[in-house]
Amino acid sequence: MTATKFHSFSELVQDRTESEPTVQLPEAPPVAPKLETQNLSFYYGTNQVLYDVSMKIAPKSVTALIGPSGCGKSTFLRTLNRMNDLIEGTHHTGTVLLENIDLNAPEIDVVALRKRIGMVFQKSTPFPKSIFDNVAFGPKISGLRNKKILAEIVEYSLKQSALWDEVKDRLNDSALALSGGQQQRLCVARTLATQPDVVLMDEPASALDPASTSRIEDLIFELKKDYTIVIVTHNMQQAARISDQTAFFYEGHLIEMGPTQELFTKPREKQTENYITGRFG
Numbered sequence: 001m002t003a004t005k006f007h008s009f010s011e012l013v014q015d016r017t018e019s020e021p022t023v024q025l026p027e028a029p030p031v032a033p034k035l036e037t038q039n040l041s042f043y044y045g046t047n048q049v050l051y052d053v054s055m056k057i058a059p060k061s062v063t064a065l066i067g068p069s070g071c072g073k074s075t076f077l078r079t080l081n082r083m084n085d086l087i088e089g090t091h092h093t094g095t096v097l098l099e100n101i102d103l104n105a106p107e108i109d110v111v112a113l114r115k116r117i118g119m120v121f122q123k124s125t126p127f128p129k130s131i132f133d134n135v136a137f138g139p140k141i142s143g144l145r146n147k148k149i150l151a152e153i154v155e156y157s158l159k160q161s162a163l164w165d166e167v168k169d170r171l172n173d174s175a176l177a178l179s180g181g182q183q184q185r186l187c188v189a190r191t192l193a194t195q196p197d198v199v200l201m202d203e204p205a206s207a208l209d210p211a212s213t214s215r216i217e218d219l220i221f222e223l224k225k226d227y228t229i230v231i232v233t234h235n236m237q238q239a240a241r242i243s244d245q246t247a248f249f250y251e252g253h254l255i256e257m258g259p260t261q262e263l264f265t266k267p268r269e270k271q272t273e274n275y276i277t278g279r280f281g
Ligand SMILES: Nc1ncnc2c1ncn2[C@@H]1O[C@H](COP(=O)(O)OP(=O)(O)OP(=O)(O)O)[C@@H](O)[C@H]1O
Pocket: 044, 049, 067, 068, 069, 070, 071, 072, 073, 074, 075, 076, 087, 234
C-alpha cells in the first residue's frame, strides 16, 4: 500500500496549477457610469472652488457628498445639472457627462437637461398653489394638457414620494398647509413628476425634525430602485445610513471616494479619517 502524501495548502495549489491550466473567469462587465466628471474645476469670478474633480456615479445608486462647510459640495452638485449657469460670473473647466454626453455642449437644451436631472433643495419651496398643481406644474409647463394623464402623473409621483396616502383626499388644498416634512416630500414629488433619471438633493432633511428626516431617508432608499441619487449632507450618520458610495471633499478637492462602509471604516486618506472621526469640520 502506498503511503498517502499530505500536501500543504500552497503545495496543493501549486500542484493544481502545474497539472491543469487555470481557467480565467471573465470579469463582470463594468457598469457604465450614469454621471461622470473629468478634471472638473469651478470658479466664482476668479475664486477657484473646485480643483480637478474626477468622479464616476453608478446608475441606480445613492452617492453622498460629505466634507466641511465651504468645501464645494453644493457647487459640485450644481455642476451636475448646470444650476450654476444661473449664477453670474462663474465658469468651469473639465467635463461633466451624463451617459457619456457632454452636458455643457452647445447643443444641449438646458431645460430638458434639468428635467432629466432634477433637484431637491434644502428648504422645501412649494408654490402657493394646490397640492395637485404643485406636482402637475412641471408636466404642465412642458405642454401636457390631458387631465387624465396629468392626474396619473400626480398620483404616481405622490406615491413614489410616499405622500399619496396622506394627501389623496385633499389634493385641491393649498400645499402651504402641509407640514415641513410633507412639503419636502411634495417637492420630491414635484421633481419626480418631470420623470428624471437622476435626482440631486442638497441637504434635503437638514430643516426637518427626526421623524420627517427618517421618512426622507426611507424614501431615498426606495427611490434608488428607479433613480440615480446624489445627495449633499452634513450628517455623516445619514450618509452612512443611506448611501452606497461616499465622496469626501476638502477645500475643493475630492480627497477620496469609495463604498460607504469602506470609507467610514477604512478610509485611505488621513484627511478623511480626521474628518469622519470628528477631528475637524
Ligand atoms: N454664489 C456664490 N458666489 C460666490 N461664491 C460662492 C457662491 N456659492 C458658494 N461660493 C463659495 O464657494 C465655496 C464653496 O461653497 P459651497 O456652498 O459649494 O460649499 P459647501 O461644501 O456646499 O458648503 P456648506 O456645507 O456650508 O453648504 C465657498 O467658499 C463659498 O463661499
